[in-house]
Amino acid sequence: MQISDLATALPRLRDTPARRWRDILIHPLVLRLLSFTAAFALWEYAGRIPLSPAFPTFLETLGGLGAIIADGSLLKAFLITLYPLAIGLAVSVLLGVALGVLMGLHEPSEWLIAPLFIIAQAAPLAALIPILTFAYGIGLTAKIMTVCIMAMPVIVLNTLGAVRNTPKSLLEMGRSFLATRSQSIRLIILPAASPMIFAGLRLGCAAAFIGIILAELLITPTGIGDVISYSQSVADYPKMYAAILAIIAFSVLFIELLERIEVTLFRPEGRA
Structure with missing residues (x-):
């Protein structure tokens, strides 16, 4: 041969x-x-086994999920939950990315603003929900604020780190081509920082889902929080766990969608 x-x-x-x-x-x-x-x-x-009398099997939970889907209560609950979540996420993303970029480009702004978000990220934010309730009542504003305080610190600090970690070789290349400040920001810094900014958005979205459920459980039992609280009060544990499983599945799918968008836009090597 x-x-x-x-x-x-x-x-x-x-x-x-x-x-x-x-x-x-x-x-x-x-x-x-x-x-x-x-x-x-x-x-x-x-x-x-059972692990606890209040812990249903997975098959019983699926049965409870089918029941709340069939009677329409799950869809109604999702529509109620997603309204403050969408507003809070939109505010967190727009304001958080803007503040992160500002601090990354302007060092005095970082000294002024960044400590607040560092403290907010480290603090047990769930403990602030009673304060928000006292300040803003039990309406929509308190729930939006809860989403924002959970999501925004992660988004701001990730955006700040992304802008600050722009490769110096790219900046030097821009200077060598006589790029203006605005051109460097628009054509070099923001494209280089976009993957890390998207990573912060995914983390922020995960925190936002936690925030809205905390708000619905601790402020006013509405939406998914109402389904969870009512099912617990009447000892209908399969439906309670079904509501928890549904919101977890929805959040995972939403974050997975963000990751797909990130891969499509900023990581062509991962598209295959």
Whole structure:
């Protein structure tokens, strides 16, 4: 056999059935499915022991989920929950990114504003909800403020770090081409910072979902919080866990969508 024939045959030898199965098993989608399957199996087992009389099995929870979907209560609850969540997220993203970029470009602004967000990120923000209730009542404003104080610190600090960590080689290249300040910001700094800004947006969105559920449980039981509180009060634990599972699944899908947008826009090497 000639060397060229051997080189052609080697890939076929390596592409054995065992290797193909190995490639399938380590595929990210398969690993994610295995992870979810293992978690749901443990949930089912813990419910059948039972771990607690108030802890239903996974199948009972799915039954409760089907019931609240069929009677329309889940859809109504989501519409109520998503209204303050969407407003709070929009304010957090627009104001948070703007403040982060401002602090990254203007150092005195960082000295003035950044300590507030560093303290806010480290503080137990759930403890501030009673203060917000006292200041703004139990209406929509308090819930929007709760979403903002949960989401904005992460977005602001990630944006600040992204702008500050712009590669110096890119900035020097811009100066060598006589780029103006505005051109450097628009064509160099913001594109270079965009991936990290999107990472902050994902973290901020996750915090926002936590914030809106805390608000609905601690301020006024409305939306998903109302479904959770009412189901707990009447000891309908499958529906209670079904509502929790539904909001978790929705938040995971939303954050996954943001990641897909980030990959499409800023990480072409990950599109495949």
